Amino acid sequence: MKVQIRQLATTAPDFEAEFHRALHWSAETDHAIEQRVADILADVRARGDAAVLEYTHRFDGLAAGSVSELALSQQELQAALEQITPAQREALQAAARRVRLYHERQLEACGRSWRYRDEDGTLLGQKVTPLDRVGIYVPGGKAAYPSSVLMNAIPAQVAGVGEIVMVVPTPRGEKNPLVLAAAAVAGVHRAYTIGGAQAVAALAYGTAAVPKVDKITGPGNAYVASAKKRVFGTVGIDMIAGPSEILVLADGSTPADWVAMDLFSQAEHDELAQSILLCPDAGYIEQVREAIDRLLPGMPRRDVIRASLEGRGALILTRSMDEACEISNRIAPEHLEVSSREPHRWEPLLRHAGAIFLGAYTSESLGDYCAGPNHVLPTSGTARYSSPLGVYDFQKRSSLIEVSEAGARTLGGIAAELAYGEGLQAHARAAELRMTTGKKEN
Known part of the structure; x- marks a missing residue:
């Protein structure tokens, strides 16, 4: 039985409505x-x-x-x-x-x-x-x-x-x-x-x-x-993670079986996972769709993959790779594969993603296990303002300030002016005292 995965085209008059329907996922907990x-x-x-x-x-x-x-x-x-x-x-x-x-x-x-x-x-x-x-x-x-x-x-x-x-x-x-x-x-x-x-x-x-x-x-x-x-x-x-996601930007140069399996790699996590292909080549999208139908029966978690692809997956025909990059930025996916002959041509256009995988040989699964960067990534569009888990998540930062006597005279006037403007006289006086009086020696 063929996988009933939604197929969209950016030229279609109902694209925006269908696109939003494909992305919709409620983060509300029961x-x-x-x-x-x-x-x-x-x-x-x-x-x-x-x-x-x-x-x-x-x-x-x-x-x-x-x-x-x-x-x-x-x-x-x-x-x-x-x-x-x-x-x-x-x-x-x-x-x-x-x-x-x-x-x-x-x-x-x-x-x-x-x-x-x-x-x-x-x-x-x-x-x-x-x-x-x-x-x-x-x-x-x-x-x-x-x-x-x-x-x-x-x-x-x-x-x-x-x-x-x-x-x-x-x-x-x-x-x-x-x-x-x-x-x-x-x-x-x-x-x-x-x-x-x-x-x-x-x-x-x-x-x-x-x-x-x-x-x-x-x-x-x-x-x-x-x-x-x-x-x-x-x-x-660290973050509140939603269902796993993969977005593949393809120019049609990667074997279709590879891309189909990459879509499977996230779909097999659970039924709510999302796998999307963006590509300007209609013939190539059809090759990927055929590969999905051909490869799925051999997957041990085929029932989960099918439910994920049919529920939240999408094959989207774009006008160009440039437009595909624009749509990718709107999605801000957890995992973003740039499956292209020229991945470094498109990478500068990509602003929002948890992790970006460049080139046909860079499968998302390598990032999950052993490439090196962290696989704990923002999901559900939060890559617009969030980052992967990293060293910085296990550190905190304290500001250091040591004002010299000369600095106290310079900064004191600035601070006092602003403090009086805010109606905080004690703030102002604390700064002013250091402008005119040196500290007393014990």
């Missing part, structure tokens, strides 16, 4: 989920470990006498690293090396303190310091994500975070050895087999066994997303 999450957070805040144990037993089927029994020791993490296959271990370590190298470059570019003195001797600058403790949430259950461990823990480690605390659900006690091995490779300090809203609450508020963190990062289900929204302010969070 009211019942919101209320359940609120109850869980309040319960964990009030009862601590006892509530965490109760919910872990109820939702994951894990019975334990204490949360300490749900902790994963460093010995267990190292044992998992030694027990996985040599090929898995080499792949994990190679990916970790690349992710670490990229984020070390990021640290050099934007993660250092700096200062200077102006002409009157006043020192100004910025002090960059790492967060003391962060929590990383790693999804578990339907699938295991060792790559998420690397992408969250390594930039935190490179930033200099003092302690990295990982939580990962293990339904029915099934621990994924690759996830544990990734935690060992990435330098996780503490790990607990708890998940869901109760894990977010434990990290945000702290319990007898789980330390309170300063920031929580990492993706999760609707309960986790709702919990992260609710604890924001008590702790920092």
Whole structure:
């Protein structure tokens, strides 16, 4: 049976309406989920470990006498690293090396303190310091994500975070050895087999066994997303992630099978994922559509892929590659592939995307696992104002100001004038006192 994926053309009179219909996705969380999450957070805040144990037993089927029994020791993490296959271990370590190298470059570019003195001797600058403790949430259950461990823990480690605390659900006690091995490779300090809203609450508020963190990062289900929204302010969070997205800009030069599989790569995540092709070549779009129908039956997750493509996918015929770039900027996708003979010709036109993959050989899946840049990316159009997870998410910045005596005379007049204008006399007088009177010696 053919995949009923919507096909649009920018020349069609109803394009705008159909385009908006294709992009529509409600980020509103079900009211019942919101209320359940609120109850869980309040319960964990009030009862601590006892509530965490109760919910872990109820939702994951894990019975334990204490949360300490749900902790994963460093010995267990190292044992998992030694027990996985040599090929898995080499792949994990190679990916970790690349992710670490990229984020070390990021640290050099934007993660250092700096200062200077102006002409009157006043020192100004910025002090960059790492967060003391962060929590990383790693999804578990339907699938295991060792790559998420690397992408969250390594930039935190490179930033200099003092302690990295990982939580990962293990339904029915099934621990994924690759996830544990990734935690060992990435330098996780503490790990607990708890998940869901109760894990977010434990990290945000702290319990007898789980330390309170300063920031929580990492993706999760609707309960986790709702919990992260609710604890924001008590702790920092990275972002609220929506369904996965891929947008392929193609000029028709890439094998159609490659592009079809790239569309599958996001569609297989879940039924709400979005896969879109923008191309000015109608014949090539037809080749991709035929490839979709031909390749889908061989995919293990074909039912999920079909539901995603039919529900939120689109093949869009554009007037030109220039117009395709304009539409891409309107979408601001999570993943953007420029599948073209001349990707660097189009890249300057692309302003909004979580990650940009240049050239036919750069599949989005390489970015997910081992290219180096972070795969935790803004979704649902938030790439218009948001950035990928990075070293900067695990640091904070303090301004440095040391005003000289000469500087106090110069700046004092400016500050006083503005302060009087705002009706804040104490501000003005504090500045003026330093303009005319030197400090008294004890």
